[in-house]
Amino acid sequence: MSTVTLTHNRVSLALHELRPASTSHRPLLLLHGLGECTPATVPDDLESWAGAIWGLDFTGHGESTIPVGGGYTAEVLIGDVDAALNHLGEATIIGRGLGGYLALLAAGARPRAVRGAIITDGPGLSGGPNDAIAPQVVRLVDDRRAPDSYALHELSRDVRSAEYAVDFVRMAVANSGLAEPINVAAVFRPPWLDAVAAAPGVASMCLADALDFYRA
Amino acid sequence: MEPPRTFPGAVSPDRHYRVNADGVGIAVNEWGDEEAPVLMLVHGGADFSRTFDVFAPMLAAGGWRVVAWDHRGHGDSDHTHLYSFEADLRDAVRVFDTVAGQQPVAVLGHSKGGSIMSSLADAQPFRFRAFVNLDGIPYRRPGPDLPEFQRADALNTEVASWLEHRRRSSNGSRKPGTIPELAARRANVNPRLTREWLEYLVTVGAREDADGWRWKLDPSMRMGGFGPWRPEWALFRLAGLAVPFLGVLVGAEEPMGWGTKPHQVEKFIPRHGRLEYFEELGHFIHIEQPRMVADMVLDFLGDPA
Numbered sequence: 001m002s003t004v005t006l007t008h009n010r011v012s013l014a015l016h017e018l019r020p021a022s023t024s025h026r027p028l029l030l031l032h033g034l035g036e037c038t039p040a041t042v043p044d045d046l047e048s049w050a051g052a053i054w055g056l057d058f059t060g061h062g063e064s065t066i067p068v069g070g071g072y073t074a075e076v077l078i079g080d081v082d083a084a085l086n087h088l089g090e091a092t093i094i095g096r097g098l099g100g101y102l103a104l105l106a107a108g109a110r111p112r113a114v115r116g117a118i119i120t121d122g123p124g125l126s127g128g129p130n131d132a133i134a135p136q137v138v139r140l141v142d143d144r145r146a147p148d149s150y151a152l153h154e155l156s157r158d159v160r161s162a163e164y165a166v167d168f169v170r171m172a173v174a175n176s177g178l179a180e181p182i183n184v185a186a187v188f189r190p191p192w193l194d195a196v197a198a199a200p201g202v203a204s205m206c207l208a209d210a211l212d213f214y215r216a
Numbered sequence: 217m218e219p220p221r222t223f224p225g226a227v228s229p230d231r232h233y234r235v236n237a238d239g240v241g242i243a244v245n246e247w248g249d250e251e252a253p254v255l256m257l258v259h260g261g262a263d264f265s266r267t268f269d270v271f272a273p274m275l276a277a278g279g280w281r282v283v284a285w286d287h288r289g290h291g292d293s294d295h296t297h298l299y300s301f302e303a304d305l306r307d308a309v310r311v312f313d314t315v316a317g318q319q320p321v322a323v324l325g326h327s328k329g330g331s332i333m334s335s336l337a338d339a340q341p342f343r344f345r346a347f348v349n350l351d352g353i354p355y356r357r358p359g360p361d362l363p364e365f366q367r368a369d370a371l372n373t374e375v376a377s378w379l380e381h382r383r384r385s386s387n388g389s390r391k392p393g394t395i396p397e398l399a400a401r402r403a404n405v406n407p408r409l410t411r412e413w414l415e416y417l418v419t420v421g422a423r424e425d426a427d428g429w430r431w432k433l434d435p436s437m438r439m440g441g442f443g444p445w446r447p448e449w450a451l452f453r454l455a456g457l458a459v460p461f462l463g464v465l466v467g468a469e470e471p472m473g474w475g476t477k478p479h480q481v482e483k484f485i486p487r488h489g490r491l492e493y494f495e496e497l498g499h500f501i502h503i504e505q506p507r508m509v510a511d512m513v514l515d516f517l518g519d520p521a
Binding site for chain 1: 237238239240288294295296297298299300302303305306307309335336338339340364365367368369371372375376379382383385436441442443444445446449452453
């Protein structure tokens with residue numbers, strides 16, 4: 001496995017090539033769940049992908065920089081994904097849990113670069129409540145090890161508004177040129193994901209079918 | 217090297233020190249008697265504690281130990297990897313702990329500082345004995361109400377421009393200039409403040425490099441932003457506040473202002489609270505009229521002891 005180091009502001013991001021391209025087909029970008037990192041080998045359920053397979057370690061995870069003093073939002077992680085897309089060009093994204101939510105946000109934010117976003121089950125899928133979150137000030141043991149305890153805390157309770165998530169579906173549908181740029185393969189559907197799955201332009205295929213669909 | 221600038225009534229802090237907030241160095245400035253009861257001053261977005269150089273000494277002269285800190289990425293505090301509302305709250309608590317332990321103190325927050333303190337008063341009410349919110353009461357997200365399809369368009373533009381900024385900011389630094397040039401740039405967002413004041417601010421909020429002055433504010437920070445949160449959530453929390461509350465709103469429109477009007481927020485003003493409205497004044501009311509605002513705050517807070 002070879003690794004490329006990307007820069008997002010002051011953070012160094014590790015982008016791992018899990019399997020090099022054997023065809024000219026577009027790459028698949030794997031986004032891990034909250035508290036995970038890119039796996040060492042290609043997960044068996046992604047083996048069918050024809051192109052290269054890459055995995056990005058989010059800020060505070062795997063081999064990417066552990067920030068000083070936390071301050072995570074899902075929004076800043078869109079910048080992580082954007083750095084990977086800037087390196088890869090067009091890609092299909094498969095995300096687990098938190099990575100699934102980020103796949104959706106990236107598909108809306110960079111609709112020409114993301115050729116299909118597949119949301120699957122995984123840690124950090126639900127996030128926090130759908131509405132005004134109770135402010136909470138906690139002091140964590142900041143041991144600067146991956147995964148960062150501030151990432152685990154802040155990204156497990158960030159607001160996940162159904163209305164906001166559907167805005168990103170609309171952006172992906174309006175600007176990607178794809179009829180169904182988002183696919184919900186997750187079995188567990190917190191309120192934001194329920195709303196996404198019901199929106200026009202969102203398919204609900206199982207993972208194997210979704211990979212086939214976006215490979216075409 | 218130019219000699220230090222002065223401004224009528226501006227006084228450098230009596231004490232300066234740093235607080236370690238999980239590895240982020242937070243710069244704290246104090247004015248007044250160290251033994252006096254504490255009054256926290258919390259600045260707004262893109263500001264810094266030295267913007268209180270005229271206002272804070274007036275409050276200190278009223279018998280308060282006035283404590284103000286620079287938020288992470290602002291003023292003399294460290295630039296760090298990540299910035300968020302929750303991180304600002306956490307940093308604030310480190311300063312409160314350092315200055316007052318868990319004892320209740322008087323708090324004044326301006327703009328975003330008022331919004332952050334509204335959240336802290338809800339999360340940790342034991343830290344407050346009185347709360348003044350200076351034009352930091354959000355009513356709704358800036359920008360007009362839009363139908364759904366246009367809202368996605370507006371968000372699309374905002375997200376795309378934010379991502380372009382993130383790509384550029386990896387090796388960014390602020391544009392250098394002379395003192396008048398930096399003051400002129402700041403006048404775009406502070407159109408109601410005098411050039412003399414803005415030039416003074418450059419000398420306490422910017423640093424002088426070989427090629428000119430640069431604002432200390434982290435160049436990766438950017439006004440605006442997007443997310444699922446609603447600014448007015450801070451407003452909803454005011455309704456349950458149990459300590460004396462003074463809210464101040466202003467009528468003059470300007471780029472940094474929030475445009476909140478009294479009738480929009482009256483019902484959220486707590487039982488022990490009052491709301492003052494100044495039709496002719498702007499968002500930086502404590503800089504436009506420091507004596508008037510200081511007298512109002514001192515009168516509201518009463519005897520420090």
